[in-house]
Amino acid sequence: MIQQAAFDKLTAMGIELYQLREQQSNEAANSYLTLDESTITGNRLYLDVLAALSLNQTEVTISPNTIDLGLFCWHFHDENSVKLEQQNLQTPTLEALAEQPHLKQQLWQLLTN
Structure with a gap:
């Protein structure tokens, strides 16, 4: 999978790309929490994750x-666990991560490996 900015540049040059995304089960998709974009984009932990991945906010959807x-895609759920499965990162909310250092540590370990 490539970043949206790279995809847009290749498309502008006339290079067509086909991306296969794995289908998520409806059950998994329904278990994810709804995001408030204005709360997320100003969150320090979110900005730190973007910086660690060498991304800026214009490259993220x-x-x-x-x-x-x-x-990969990042989803928030109600569980107290951090996991990365099939290009899907699942974590508690940013607020929950900030309050629970062991979960934040698990997130950083996943991102650096």
């Missing part, structure tokens, strides 16, 4: 329950 980071 935020939809109602997904943050598309190009290499």
Whole structure:
């Protein structure tokens, strides 16, 4: 999967790309929390994650329950766990991560490996 900015540039040059995205089950998609873009984009942890991935906010797409980071999609759920499965990062909310250092540590370990 490539970043949206790179995709746009290739498309402008006439190079067509086809991306296969794995279908998520409706059950998994329904378990994700709805995102408030204005709250997320100003959050320090979110900005730190973008910086660690060498991304800026224009390269990221935020939809109602997904943050598309190009290499993977980030979803928030109610569980107290951090996991990365099939290019889907699932974490508690940013506020919950900030309050629970062990979860934030798990997030950083996943992102740096």
